[in-house]
Amino acid sequence: MRLIYLSRMKGACGGNPAMADGGDFVQRLVRDTTLDIFEHLDDPSDLARVCAVSPTWRQFVIENGLCKKLCFRLFPEVSSVTHVVKVKIEPIKVSSCTNLEWEQHKRNHKVYAFLARGLTSAIGKNCIAEAISASSTHRYTAERVLNTLEPGDRVGDRASYWSSKGESDPKVSESLVYKLNAKLCIVTEIHIQPSQADFHDGYPIYSAKAVRFRMGHLKTRKMDKGTVDDSGDGDESVENKYVWTYTSPEFPMAQENCLQQFKLPQPVLSIGGILQVDLLGRVQRCEKDRLYYICVAHVQVLGRPLSPAFDVDIIDLFGRCRLKHCPRRATKRGAPDLYGNIDGKRCKDDAARIEDQLSQSRRSARIQARRN
Template structure:
């Protein structure tokens, strides 16, 4: 029997049973009922079930079915040690008997994970989530061949090549990696796109691709400050692997030796907890004729997904390093400045990448006065725009 038919039968059964004053859950028993509810794979089914009656709602909340469903959809959810609702009423949450306080805690947890479930399965379209470049394992000619060039959609900017290049290696098995910071601490990532670079300025137009790619997602162990990101003067100081905690590792994907934007769809939506993505480039395939060394070159990278901010945020400030999921039922702009839904540092709009890259290329070509360009490219703080749109709760 299909689950939709089951719930239809269950509702009809409940209506007919009301005349006899007994409940379907009581008739089925807690063990069998738990097996049935635990088999649901659609968040909307849990919402409908909890709306049938007060006893059904209590059963759904008390057994934590929303949290369990989140973990089945995205196993990374199990990395959250706890979930906290941040609202004006949170200050009074400890008032009352221990039983009432415990029940209110379960209700809040159910509300948080119901909203997270809805976000994880949302059909909303994906966009490029990359915000900043943390660093590369190596760079052959910095800053001309910096990882920042991979944010450019084209492999040529003002007729100059735009790409990242690794250092040369005699051993083709030496891997390389690129690390990026996403625009939110919590992002649902579905797909990653990479375009190998074709050196049109070398004889034979060689393509410096790799055999395989693999992806890691997680968070930085230390706060990422402005000096940790790649700039024209800074090659990146936080790219070492031991600076991060990886909560997801993908399988290896084969890459073609073609200079096209190649798509790598993940087996399932992945919750990136911490907003850091590492791209591992495995197996060099192209030697450079002039020195006989193997290189890897990438012209463009995209990490496609959806940010879950501002209503959901990550807090890793606890001394234990635990990951706490924070839920803001109202817009984070109405929360006090110390609310964890806002990033520690203001994020620069994505359009700044294109503007800065254009200026870098102009500077490389000597088209602008050096003093003017240095002034334009210095760090800029942007104020975040308020979002007054309200979203509905998972259920009334």
């Protein structure tokens, strides 16, 4: 529908006497008006097809960084860091007749077109790579946070779960920290299963009152080594290792022994690959020691890592980062191109169809002009 809209716009311009004989609205209209038209496109595949319509359209898309702007609209997290992004690719070879600025525009266009395609791809994979730490652990190693990576609440004949230390105050919260399987991940949902103690009278479920999620990165690259601390000793310095760039709303948790789904208001681009689960408040008291506990059997993070061609280096505590693009990592046999096509045929077919529509519109406009 969006492509038909654009083709009709071009045909309509051809019907104007001032733009007769195949006039192109990209060449005739003022820049801001043309930008407003193209920015109605919210799919990177549409921008790829626009580039295939004519050299004029392609030049306009590239010079105005429309793929980069599309990334900003899709995920605001990109716009918060890309004002200092340095795309790491091969140096440009400039000849005497080559415009360096134009070559840089083309290079950035390819990178952001690839990035935009990755941001809009299908989602539905568990993105947790490993468990890093817990704010406290009741019995190490039987109730360690690593157990939350196991699906369900049992492994063989034994129960599998993480348990906090007991607290007399039900308002005391806990947190679990995980490392995602890439520094750039799109996260849509987090699933958590509270643990039911079938070895206690009444089979109590030690859930939290509510949950909240944070995403961010290590404060310095030096902390990247030796970050895993599964001892559960409640070391407060663990919290000081991270900078949180996203904090979700609070979600109420049901006191039920099932995998509960918490969908974020909007998909989030996690930059840095660290996720923290905040377990807010306690609801169940242990009858043996009269203390409140929180126990979690399983945690999933639903989303998708971006293409292995992308990586990111965090520069400082303000969220500025260096985006690295290495196309060779994603050039395996059968891998999609910049626009998600295996061989580019679909894009070429769409471009040919659009050109046919435009030609018909121009012919109709010329006939109508002669009649008038």
